[in-house]
Amino acid sequence: MSADRLYAYVGAVLVALALYAFLVHTHVLRRLLAFNVMGGGTFLILVGLAQDGRGPDPVPQALVLTGIVVAVSATALAIILLRRWFATSQTTSLPEDGSS
Amino acid sequence: MIHLAFDGLLGLVLVATAAGAMFSRDLFRGVVLFVVFGLLMALAWTRLQAPDLALAEAAIGAGLTGALLLDAIGHLRRRRRSEPDDSSVSPDTSA
Amino acid sequence: MMSELLVLLAVAWPLTLAATVALRRSISATPAWSWVVCLAPIPALVAAIGVPDAVSVELPWLLLGSRWEIDSTRRALLIAAALVWLLAGWQMRARFTHDTHRTSLQIGWLLALTGNFGVMLVHDVAGLYAFFALMSFSAYPLVVLSRSAKALAAGRVYLAMTVLGEVLILSGLLIASRGLTSPQLADLSITLGDSPYAAYASLCLWTGFGVKTAVVGLHMWLPGAYTHAPPPVSAVLGGAMINAGVLGLLVTLPLGAMSFTKLGTVMIGAGLLGAFGAAVVGVTQRSSATVLGYSSISQMGLLMIPLGAALHTPSIAPAAIAAITLFAVHHGLVKASFFLGVDVARQSNAVSRRLVLVLLLLVGASLAGAPLTSGAAAKLATKYALADVATTWPWLINALSLAAAGTTVLVLRAVWCLSKEPTNPEAAEAGVEWPAGWLLSLVLVLTGVWWLPLPEVARAWPGASAGDAVSLLWPIALGVALAGAAMWASTQRLLPRWQVPVGDVLAPLSVLGSGMHAMVLRVAQIAESFMPGGAAQGNQPGSPRTGVVIAQTWRDIRSRLRVDQPGKADATLRSVAPIVFAALIIVVLILL
Amino acid sequence: MKRRYRHLSAGAVSVALGAALWHVVRVRPTPSVSVASLVADALPASGVSHNVTAVLLNFRSYDTLLEVAVLLAAAVVALALRDEPSARSPAHVMYVALDAFVWRLAPLLVLVAAYLLWAGSTRPGGAFQAGSVLAGAAVLLRLSGLKVTAVDHRLASRGAMTFGLVMFLCVAIGTLLAGQALLEYPAKWAGALILLIEAALTISIGVVLYSLFDNAPQARVSDRESERQRER
Amino acid sequence: MNTFATGSGWWLPLAVLGSSLVPALVIMLLSEQRQRTRTALNLSAALIKLSLVAYMTWSVARGNSYELRFGMLPGVDFVLRADAMAMLFAGLSAVLWLFTTIYAIGYLEGSPNRSRFFGFFSLCVASTMGIALAGNLVTFLVFYELLTLSTYPLVVHRGTPKALKAGRTYLRYTIGGGAVLLTGVALLSMIAGDVSFADTGALVNLIAQDSALLRVAFWLLIAGLGVKAALVPLHGWLPVAMVAPAPVSALLHAVAVVKAGAFGIVRVVYNVYGVETAQLLGLLFPLAVLASTTIVWGSMRALFQTEIKKRLAYSTVSQVSYIALGIALFGPWGTIGGLAHLLHQGLMKITLFFCAGNYAETLGIHDIDELDGAGRRMPATSVAFTIGAFGMIGVPPLAGFVSKWYLGLGALEAGMPWVLGVLVLSSLLNAAYFLPIVHRLWFRPQAGPWPDERSFGKHETSRWLLMPAVATAVFTVGAGVLANLPYSPLRWAMLVSVRVYTQ
Amino acid sequence: MSAQSLLPWMLMVPLSWATLMVLLAQQRDAITRVVNVVGALVLVGLSVALYAGVAQEGLAVHALGGWSAPLGIALRADGLAATLVVLTAVVSSACGLYAMTSERAARTNGKSAPRYFWPLFWLLITALNGIWLAGDLFNLYVGLELLGLSAVGLVALGGSEASLSSALRYLMAALLGSLAYLLGVALMYAAYGTLALPELAELITREPMTQLAIALMTVGLCLKTALFPLHGWLPPAHGVALTPVSAMLSALVVKGSFYILFRLWFEVAPDVVTPLAAQGLGILGAGAVLWGGWQALRESSLKMLVAHSTVAQLGYLFIFFPLAVGTGATAAALATQGMLLHVVAHALAKSAMFLASGTLIASVGRGGVADLAGVGRHMPMSLFAFGLAGVSLMGLPPSGGFNAKWLLLQSALASGQWFWLLVLLGGGLLTAGYVFRVFRESFLESPDDAGQFTKTPRAYDLFALTLAAMSVALGLASRAPLRFMTNGLAVMAGVQ
Known part of the structure; x- marks a missing residue:
């Protein structure tokens, strides 16, 4: 087994784990952590699988780079929203409404 | 072989830190673990021959995200009233 | 051209008058106008007398296509009707002007009159039905003229039965017209000939027009209406409009064309039941108008007999039609005269009332068929017409004669009741107006049979045998005897003071x-x-x-x-x- | 009860996903197309010698353009949700001990950033890394309580935030106006243009990333006081 | 199939539609105060439409027809076509719209929301015109639903909780019916494609293979249309919708809504299935039973109503089914009767509603027992009402008689003599619930002061209110008395009936 | 200009305007307004030009950077994409103008309008156009993210506490959805080594990895399209946002992810998807139709009602799947036409409805359905626009909504799937229920008269009416647009 494939496996585990975390947590920060871990796992799968047995591939790497930036933007945005929300509601979880 | 062992170990640690980051009771500890996770990811990227990603992960994933989260945590923790623990189920994203 | 115009005018003129009243209500109060209303039947009368048989007015745009024409049956009936309307109108003149509800009275009067004449002129199915409906519904305001509770109740029954009659006629006409391409009455019996529903059609038509002619079972409206309407109205109801029903029967039933043994028998049975039943019920009544109403039911029952016989045996149809026509004209005039007399009597003081009663007995004699009267002519004509069916029902003619006994009793009862009725104090004090209309009607009743354009059988009298005279007289004698006995019995309080409710069933x-x-x-x-x-x-x-x-x-x-x-x-x-x-x-x- | 249900279902979904992923990683097919070789072939014409940078700023520059737009979107929202000056608490001092260290580190980080940017065209490194290092330096300074220029509503701030995108757009539209495909650099200018874009992006990314940090809403003064009272 | 059909005069149907659609939009935009403009617009639109329709009718009678067609959906065309059947309904709507407009102008004087009212009013008529001129089922459906929508604001116009509740009921029925109709149309389209209305039907070729589905589709269509045509048991909305202003009731009952349903049934039977196909499929007999049930049931219910408008409403339930009945009687006489009744009932019922509105507006009378003696106070209105009532009973020589006559002939011709019994029974019941009203009008003394009297000087009521009632009453008489004149409703119905039978 | 050369401008223009708007954010009103109006005009003009170009030339492909796929990224515009570009331009222009009017109204009333609305607005358009025209899986991901973040930002601009929580909730859903999608992209790249859609379509085969990739992408996109039961984020987000934002979100944004899903299922991987999965999606869609309708019926706030309506209407889009997968060519073609028409008609109608609702709320001052009593007399035009939009949503003729439903019905009949027929009809009835609920309240003549209604700019109604009228007009002439939209789609291949 190549290292690439191994990291892909790691990515798979990370994704599953993070998904669980994302689903069970209500604290927004914890969810963001889960999101970032999931993102990491996804990136590992992307690069790992693409490079598996074929050597380095700049394309997935570039994609991941983009993905990282997007992830940080999203995380920052979420944190900003959370802090604003927290300032008015004093809670870190989202309110339950009857709609779902 | 040694590389593979290292990779395996790194993989395990990655998973462990990630789990710790996500499931630690203390959020602050979780964020710190997340920063560690980010650094380990950077390491993983180097193992995957992706130095660009390693750099980016270190700077952005671990550094910046960590800083953002830490700042937020400080902010939230100072202000926390009674943190509703996970028993208050919120369906949010309906996921 | 002139004739055509006259035919149209017979109907159009009263219609125009009605419209005039409706649009200008104020006109109804003027005395002069009451003359105009009273004389509304004149064009019809003129037309009936003056228009020759061949004249036919085609109005293809009217309804489903209409044709107006006068034939002998219609002429006789139309003349009688016009006369009745004219004389009754004369008698109504004061009411036309002074009655509280004069507007609706005048409109109703004129429209009913229009309808009545229309029925006697049209030759098409829709026209007949339309005029008949117009007449029937327009008579409602006349019936309820007094607006008393009883009059209104009687009016309701009248209206309901009218509606029933209308739908029955409609059904009958529809069934009869099945597949009919021409809307003419004359073709009705032809199409009926090959219709599987012919009997139903005839039944419907009989019962439908039978409402108007008070066929037993459908008669319940009549006594009440006659009782509570003003007597001149009863006169036109019982003297003119009833004949519209008779005409309806004559022109729609396939007389002479087909044989309906069952239906004919039923009709004869119903006729007999009506003739005798009405007499029995009638004598228990206390109001002269009610008694007269039952008399009408009874008379119409008699009229049903030749009709039923003609349906049963087509060969006698022409004679039967003539007899029925004669009978109808006779009965109309007599009944009208009687009612007008009742009106006069009610408004007279005690002295003149006796004179009126005596004159009414004279009229009654005609009704009972005393010799030399129109009644006798009608009865004889009927008997002649029924001669051919005597083999089937040998007792029928005797039964007819016997019915005259009932008629006699009814006449006497009516006069008796009238004599007991309280006078209308106001009218009595004012003194009765010269009852020209009634007197004219008397003249008409007593002499009309000799000069009115009636079917030939009317002139059969001079040639009648002595047997005929006897057959005419014994029932009258019987009737008088019965009446006397009853009177005696009642003074001895032997009879229960029991009265069948007006309208019996x-x-x-x-x-x-x-x-x-x-x-x-x-x-x-x-x-x-x-x-x-x-x-x-x-x-x-x-x-x-x-x-x-x-x-x-x-x-x-x-x-x-x-x-x-x-x-x-x-x-x-x-x-x-x-x-x-x-x-x-x-x-x-x-x-x- | 409900919680347990939630955990169970989440667990089931996650395990299923994990297993499925594991399976497909195990049985993965080998792709017939290799873009990597295409990249290698086209690298000489890209204007840069580092393949990742070539992909990012030439072959798939459109992705990068949109990515910068994503960044801008986040920054704009942050800016929009920025506290009003009156509501902002003074920069709080948390990690005083870092102060001296940071003060020395910051210039170094700027240097590193410059290097990364410059290196990007030939070896690992580039605008994103450089920008984030820049931002990291600013964040560090901020965390240590030093006053760093706020990235607020001023035109200068907004200009700095959009600078990279403006440059990128200028080049993009320039290529269009020149009758080329979008972001199709003229062969001669490719390297220079990429560097230009990268330089501008570095600044912008640095500013934007810092702004995301800087613009995070603060506790309101009044809130905080009431909070204190409640704590007592 | 795709492009505008460019036969000459293709714009005529469009113009007819536009003559109320455009005013509708303009009126809605007008401010509430522009009363004169609105009135002028309303009346001129009605007159323009009337003349257009008159011209088209004249031309169609001479064998022409106008068609406008363009692609609306893949496989479905939008078709407006003026054929004889269309003109039957269009003519009625055009004539009655004029009167209703006049009436509505008088009726709503001084009340709020008039722009909205007249806007939707015109829209309603535009939909009705569309229904009349629709050349295929989908186009029909389009306008059918549009009618639902444009009448809703009219039904709830008063904005009272009661009106809104009625509106809700109305919608429940009509939207539900619309859904069923849609299903039917969709099903039929699947079987037969885009079905254009044809004189003798369009489905005869499909009987062999799809008869079961065709039957299902037929009943779906009838159920959908039956809601508006108020076939029992789908009639519940009609009496409730009586809370609407009188001109709306007049419109609902005489011109637009119930007629749309009835006309739809006509179209389905004659121009979609073809009357002979429908007969072959055995669809007509159940339809006749359904219609008969409705006729009797509606009359029975009318008998027990104490409100004028409610009694009239149930009477409508009963009377409209005469149309369906006539259609269900296989044979030209039934057709003539049914189609003629489509027009006649409109004339008569609109007269009655106008009069009911007059009583309500002038004297504040809503209940039947308040009518005592109203004939003396409002003779012209009462005469009109009497004519309408007698017409409904089927008394000759009024319009109702003519249709009843042909229905009766049709029943016998179709070998369904029991229908005659239904007609008779219905006539009796009609008389039983109308004659008491007439009696009260004319033969009872006024019981006391009128509930809410308004004075109109020496006139019995506003001329705007009186004129239409009298005019339609005159038409009612005319349609009966002059039934045999060319262009009379009867003659037009005959013209149509000639075309729907193959031999 | 040819369609091909127009393509990049569809992105460059909104992106430039977004940048410009960041720079102009603090400028005087008038300048912003002029720039925005010019931008809207340019956008509409270019979109129409693109439409015309595609209509003339057929599929337009623009290889970005001169690098053809799979190395580079291509922009592609077929009829469908071009139509959606025009739709985006039209709807967003109307919403933008509405926003501009309301900004002005707010300023004159001394209230402040949200800052930085315009950059996000233009970024949203950029993202939308990026998605419509994308020819690359990863590019679509970036587009989705841009779409999500700018939409979240716009929601957050609502300013209320609820808008923050809704935005956050929306963001969470969007992130999870994007990640699922990205995971799918990763697997696809791993399996085929390319991300370009046309190449993928040729290479793709049915194997576990592909199936998982499609499944993941589908789940992610469904989450972003708020398919029941993953719809919980939508009503609050669409319900609390600024009116023009709600309009754009419901009209366009949710369609973005659905569009990708459609392309994926029917252009990229038609052989991978199974009828069973399609049935599953259809059932969820049916659930959405019924549940969303039911919720809307019970909802007490007007905008939330409309938002729930969006959930329900999106359900119709998913009913398309079981009608088009595994059924005959005719049924599939009909379903595709119906679905596409529904996308367009719903976009127009829903945006109109939101704009009208916003106007009503602005006039009444409160957002409850019950607060509308008496508004009928004061705001007839808004209500009319609401009604017109409602017509289309209810699927009553003549309207685009009706035509769409008709086609879906026909497809259900043609494929013998009666069940969907009931859902379609039931959904229509529910829609009628909640639309007329609004009318019922509005027509109520309240005893306390007038005075309590604020006057709103007349232009509000103009925009809402225009959109609603377009939605209705679409019902009279949908053949040509449909033919254009479906031209070249693989799913239509069996028919055209």
Whole structure:
């Protein structure tokens, strides 16, 4: 087994784990952590699988780079929203409404 | 072989830190673990021959995200009233 | 051209007058106008006398295509009708001007008159039906002229039965016209010839027009209406409009074309039942007008006999038609004269009243068929016409004669009642106006048979045998004897002072119908509760459960069967309901 | 009860996903197309010698353009949700001990950033890394309580935030106006243009990332006081 | 199939539609105060439409027809076509619209929301015109639903909770019916494609293979149309919708809504299935039973109503089914009767509603027992009402008689003599619930002061209110008395009936 | 210009305007307004030009950077994409103008309008156009993210506490959805080594990895399209946002992810998807139709009602799947036409409805459905626009909504799937229920008269009416647009 494939496996585990975390947590920060871990796992799968047995591939790497930036933007945005929300509601979880 | 062992170990640690980051009771500890996770990811990227990603992960994933989260945590923790623990189920994203 | 115009004018003129009153109500109060109304039948009279047989007016744009024409039957009936309307109108003149409800009286009068003449002129199906309806419905304001509770009640029954008659006629005409391409009456019996429903058509037509001619079973409206309407109105009802019904029968039934043994027999039976039954019920009545009403039922029963016989045996149809025409004209004039006399008597003081009563006896004699009267002519003509069926029903002619005894009793009873009736004090004090109309009618009744353009059989009298005279006289004698006996018995208080309610079968029907009404109401409620959105639309707040409703219904019906008390519901509706019910039964019978 | 249900279902979904992923990683097919070789072939014409940078700023520059737009979107929202000056608490001092260290580190980080940017065209490194290092330096300074220029509503701030995108757009539209495909650099200018874009992006990314940090809403003064009272 | 059909005069149907659609939009935009403009617009639109329709009718009688067609959906065309059948309904609507407009102008004087009212009013008529001129089922459906929508604001116009509740009921029925109709149309389209209305039907070729589906589609269509045509048991909305202003009731009952349903049934039977196909499929007999049930049921219910408008409403339930009945009687006489009744009932019922509105507006009378003696106070109105009532009963020589006559002939011709019984029963019931009203009008003394009297000087009521009632009453008489004149409703119905039978 | 050369401008223009708007954010009103109006005009003009170009030339492909796929990224515009570009331009222009009017109204009333609305607005358009025209899986991901973040930002601009929580909730859903999608992209790249859609379509085969990739992408996109039961984020987000934002979100944004899903299922991987999965999606869609309708019926706030309506209407889009997968060519073609028409008609109608609702709320001052009593008399035009939009949503003729439903019905009949027929009809009835609920309240003549209604700019109604009228007009002439939209789609291949 190549290292690439191994990291892909790691990515798979990370994704599953993070998904669980994302689903069970209500604290927004914890969810963001889960999101970032999931993102990491996804990136590992992307690069790992693409490079598996074929050597380095700049394309997935570039994609991941983009993905990282997007992830940080999203995380920052979420944190900003959370802090604003927290300032008015004093809670870190989202309110339950009857709609779902 | 040694590389593979290292990779395996790194993989395990990655998973462990990630789990710790996500499931630690203390959020602050979780964020710190997340920063560690980010650094380990950077390491993983180097193992995957992706130095660009390693750099980016270190700077952005671990550094910046960590800083953002830490700042937020400080902010939230100072202000926390009674943190509703996970028993208050919120369906949010309906996921 | 002139003739055509006259024919049209006979109908158009009164119609125009009616429209004039409707548009300018103020005109109705002027005395001069009452003359105009009174003389409205003149064009019809002129047309009836002056227009030759061949004249026919085609009006293809009217209704489903209309044709107007005068033939001999129609001429006789039209003349009689026009005369009756004219004389009765004369008698009504004061009412035309002074009655509280003069507008509706005048309009009703003129429209009924229009309809009556129209019926006697048209030759097409739709026209006949239309004019007949116009006449029937327009007579309603005349019946309820006094607006008294009883008059209104009688009016309701009249109206309900009229509606029933209308739909029966419609059904009959429809069945008869099945597949008919031409709307002419003359073709009706031709199409009927090959129709599987011919008997039904005839039955419907008979019962339909039979409402107007008070066929037994459908007669319940008549006594009440005659009683509570002003006598001149009763005169036109019983003298002119009734003949529209007779004409309707004559022109729509396939007389001479087909043989309906069953129906003919039924008609004869009904006629006999009417003739005798009405006499029996009639003598128990206390109002002269009621008695006269029953007399009309009785007379019409007699008239049904040749009609039924003609349906039974087509060969006698021409003679029967002539006899019926004669009979109708006679009866119309006599009955009208009688009613006008009643009117005069009621308005007279005690002295002049006796004179009136005597004169009325004279009229009564004609009604009973005393020799040398129109009644005798009519009766003889009937007997001649029935000669051919004597083999089937040998007793029929004797029965006819016997009926005259009943008539005599009724006449005497009517005069007796009239003599006992209180005078109208105001009218009596004012002194009766010169009753020109009535006197003219007397003249007409006593002499008309000699010069009116009647069927040939009317002139059969001079050639009548002595046997005929006897057959005419013995029933009268019998009647007088019966009446005398009854009078004696009543002075000895041997007879129960018992009176059949006016309209006889009406009372039990009302009770029954009221129950039906309740039931229908409840059934409707129950059904509605099953309908989607039912709860939202019911009158009652909330929609009770079905079981509750059924229980209520039962209680309701029981209580109504006991006493017919007015409830909260629309009273008019309630009193119409029994008639609707009766109608339903008849319809069902017909359909079976 | 409900919680347990939630955990169970989440667990089931996650395990299923994990297993499925594991499976497909195990049985993965080998792709017939290799873009990597295409990149290698086209690298000489890209204007840069580092393949990742070539992909990012030439072959798939459109992705990068949109990515910068994503960044801008986040920054704009942050800016929009920025506290009003009156509501902002003074920069709080948390990690005083870092102060001296940071003060020395910051210039170094700027240097590193410059290097990364410059290196990007030939070896690992580039605008994103450089920008984030810049931002990291600013964040560090901020965390240590030093006053760093706020990235607020001023035109200068907004200009700095959009600078990279403006440059990128200028080049993009320039290529269009020149009758080329979008972002199709003229062969001669490719390297220079990429560097230009990268330089501008570095600044912008640095500013934007810092602004995301800087613009995070602060506790309101009044809130905080009431909070204190409640704590007592 | 795709492009505008460019036969000459293709713009005529469009113009007819536009003559109320455009005013509708303009009126809605007008401010509430522009009463004169609005009135002028309303009346001129009605007159323009009337003349257009008159011209088209004249031309169609001479064998022409106008068609406008363009692609609306893949496989479905939008078709407006003026054929004889269309003109039957269009003519009625055009004539009655004029009167209703006049009436509505008088009726709503001084009340709020008039722009909205007249806007939707015109829209309603535009939909009705569309229904009349629709050349295929989908186009029909389009306008059918549009009618639902444009009448809703009219039904709830008063804005009272009661009106809104009625509106809700109305919608429940009509939208539900619309859905069923849609299903039917969709099903039929699947079987037969885009079905254009044809004189003798369009489905005869499909009987062999799809008869079961055709039957299902037929009943779906009838159920959908039956809601508007108020076939029992789908009639519940009609009496409730009586809370609407009188001109709306007049419109609902005489011109637009119920007629749309009835006309739809006509179209389905004659121009979609073809009357002979329908007969072959055995669809007509159940339809006749359904219609008969409705006739009797509606009359029964009418008997027990104490409100004038409610009684009239149930009477409508009953009377409209005469149309369906006539259609269900296989044979030209039934057709003539049914189609003629489509027009006649409109004339008569609109007269009655106008009069009911007059009583309500002038004297404040809503209940039947308040009518005592109203004939003396409002003779012209009462005469009109009497004519209408007698017409409904079927008394000659009024319009109702003519249709009843042909229905009766049709029943016998179709070998369904029991229908005659239904007609008789219905006539009796009609008389039973109308004659008491007439009696009260004329023969009862006034019981007390009128509930809410308004004075109109020496006139009995506003001329705007009186004129239409009298005019339609005159038409009612005319349609009966002059039934045999060319262009009379009867003659037009005959013209149509000639075309729907193959031999 | 040819369609091909127009393509990049569809992105460059909104992106430039977004940048410009960041720079102009603090400028005077008038300048912003002029720039925005010019931008809207340019956008509409270019979109129409693109439409015309595609209509003339057929599929337009623009290889970005001169590098053809799979190395580079291509922009592609077929009829469908071009139509959606025009739709975006039209709807967003109307919403933008509405926003501009309301900004002005707010300023004159001394209230402040949200800052930085315009950059996000233009970024949203950029993202939308990026998605419509994308020819690359990863590019679509970036587009989705841009779409999500700018939409979240716009929601957050609502300013209320609820808008923050809704935005956050929306963001969470969007992130999870994007990640699922990205995971799918990763697997696809791993399996085929390319991300370009046309190449993928040729290479793709049915194997576990592909199936998982499609499944993941589908789940992610469904989450972003708020398919029941993953719809919980949508009503609050669409319900609390600024009116023009709600309009754009419901009209366009949710369609973005759905569009990708459609392309994926029917252009990229038609052989991978199974009828069973399609049935599953259809059932969820049916659930959405019924549940969303039911919720809307019970909803007490007007905008939330409309938002729930969006959930329900999106359900119709998913009913398309079981009608088009595994059924005959005719049924599939009909379903595709119906679905596409529904996308367009719903976009127009829903945006109109939101704009009208916003106007009503602005006039009443409160957002409850019950607060509308008496508004009928004062705001007839808004209500009319609401009604017109409602017509289309209810699927009553004549309207685009009706035509769409008709086609879906026909497809259900043609494929013998009666069940969907009931859902379609039931959904229509529910829609009628909640639309007329609004009318019922509005027509109520309240005893306390007038005075309590604020006057709103008349232009509001103009925009809402225009959109609603377009939605209705679409019903009279949908054949040509449909033919254009479906031209070249693989799913239509069996028919055209």
